[in-house]
Amino acid sequence: MDNSCEDTRFALWEKGLFSYKKVSYPVRYGWFHEIVTRRFTCQFNLNGEPRFFKLNSNDWPHPAEWLGRTLGNDWLYHATLGYSDTFSLTGEYYYPFLPYPSNNIFPGSPLGLPVVRDGIRMAGNVYSVAASLLGQGLVYGDAERAAMARMARWSPGRLRKRSQELRAILKATVPVLPPDTRHVAYDVIPVMVMEGCLFNCGFCQVKSGADFRVRTRHEIEEQLYRLRDFFGEDLLNYCSLFLGQHDGLAAGVETLCLTVDAAWHILDMKRSPFPRLNIFVFASARSFLSCSPGDFDRLNGLGCQVYINIGLESFDQPTLDYLKKPMGACEARDAFSRMIEVNRGYSNIEISGNVLIGPSLPDSHMDALEETVCDLLPSYYPKGGLYISPVQGETRKRWVIEGLHRLKNLRRIDSFLYLIRRL
Numbered sequence: 001m002d003n004s005c006e007d008t009r010f011a012l013w014e015k016g017l018f019s020y021k022k023v024s025y026p027v028r029y030g031w032f033h034e035i036v037t038r039r040f041t042c043q044f045n046l047n048g049e050p051r052f053f054k055l056n057s058n059d060w061p062h063p064a065e066w067l068g069r070t071l072g073n074d075w076l077y078h079a080t081l082g083y084s085d086t087f088s089l090t091g092e093y094y095y096p097f098l099p100y101p102s103n104n105i106f107p108g109s110p111l112g113l114p115v116v117r118d119g120i121r122m123a124g125n126v127y128s129v130a131a132s133l134l135g136q137g138l139v140y141g142d143a144e145r146a147a148m149a150r151m152a153r154w155s156p157g158r159l160r161k162r163s164q165e166l167r168a169i170l171k172a173t174v175p176v177l178p179p180d181t182r183h184v185a186y187d188v189i190p191v192m193v194m195e196g197c198l199f200n201c202g203f204c205q206v207k208s209g210a211d212f213r214v215r216t217r218h219e220i221e222e223q224l225y226r227l228r229d230f231f232g233e234d235l236l237n238y239c240s241l242f243l244g245q246h247d248g249l250a251a252g253v254e255t256l257c258l259t260v261d262a263a264w265h266i267l268d269m270k271r272s273p274f275p276r277l278n279i280f281v282f283a284s285a286r287s288f289l290s291c292s293p294g295d296f297d298r299l300n301g302l303g304c305q306v307y308i309n310i311g312l313e314s315f316d317q318p319t320l321d322y323l324k325k326p327m328g329a330c331e332a333r334d335a336f337s338r339m340i341e342v343n344r345g346y347s348n349i350e351i352s353g354n355v356l357i358g359p360s361l362p363d364s365h366m367d368a369l370e371e372t373v374c375d376l377l378p379s380y381y382p383k384g385g386l387y388i389s390p391v392q393g394e395t396r397k398r399w400v401i402e403g404l405h406r407l408k409n410l411r412r413i414d415s416f417l418y419l420i421r422r423l
Contacts, residue, residue, distance in 0.1 A: 039057070309353070
């Protein structure tokens with residue numbers, strides 16, 4: 001439905017794409033609402049919350065770049081940075097600049113530009129435009145007025161409270177999402193199946209520090225019912241679950257499968273117009289190696305695509321010791337070998353790994369990384385990948401990118417920068 005009034009146009013239940021693609025132009029997925037004025041364009045989810053925003057002025061940095069709002073109520077700036085270079089480094093055509101400290105290596109965030117700061121302030125007031133359209137009697141039909149009323153309710157204060165409500169439902173924060181969630185534009189429903197971490201490594205900047213604990217089936221199902229109410233109308237736009245927190249695989253395959261089944265029914269995910277469900281899970285090398293062939297058979301038979309991301313960090317023992325990671329280099333190498341084996345053997349499972357990079361690490365780190373990749377992958381294999389994360393505090397862009405290119409030049413496995421992005 002498309003309506004116009006003077007310099008304001010609004011469209012309800014606009015239809016985006018229902019399959020995720022790698023494209024060098026802005027696309028939207030699922031159903032959304034939109035308000036366009038001479039000054040701005042704002043797109044809303046089906047609950048009426050603002051999701052994407054840009055100013056329509058000539059001083060906006062780029063017509064294909066947008067602000068995007070997350071479930072955690074952060075406004076990110078999606079920049080092109082020159083499409084080909086961005087895709088080579090990250091696997092995506094857009095790079096999200098974050099408003100909080102992370103491992104970003106690109107200087108000069110657009111979030112600091114006056115026009116972008118103006119855009120964020122204006123996005124916080126867009127609910128009043130929806131309220132004005134309602135108040136002037138310019139929205140016709142019960143369903144249309146109900147949709148516009150949802151858009152008119154989300155003041156900045158209510159949006160902040162909503163993000164706090166999500167944390168209360170999860171009884172946890174999500175300080176980092178698996179890097180493979182980029183394949184679904186980071187649009188995931190978080191479900192906490194465990195707490196804490198097996199290792200709590202010394203180098204880690206996102207660990208909770210909590211003791212490891214698997215949540216009970218009752219706790220998980222109660223969480224799912226509350227998430228159903230939280231996502232409400234917009235559940236229709238989700239086809240992916242993140243089963244957290246830091247080492248979801250350590251909760252056990254039985255717990256993961258029961259959670260997927262419960263989520264399918266409680267969240268009524270069969271209503272999703274997307275073709276299949278996606279599952280994202282973090283794993284440690286130890287929890288991954290403890291899985292039996294029967295465990296992988298069961299995950300493969302869930303009828304959805306399962307992405308598992310393993311924290312490998314290094315195949316060099318002096319580096320693991322330097323990072324205070326309580327794991328042996330042989331264990332990391334065995335996990336990488338099994339990662340390749342699982343990727344080859346299971347059509348519905350894709351495993352990726354994370355490694356660190358930085359000039360502060362021992363010189364033997366990069367040598368061991370290149371040697372291991374070449375030994376275990378005699379030729380290029382297109383499934384899975386390695387994500388490279390700069391060591392905390394590393395800001396020397398050239399050094400990090402040169403290290404990434406060393407790995408890419410082996411032509412054995414897809415390799416990209418890993419951005420530490422929270423929910």
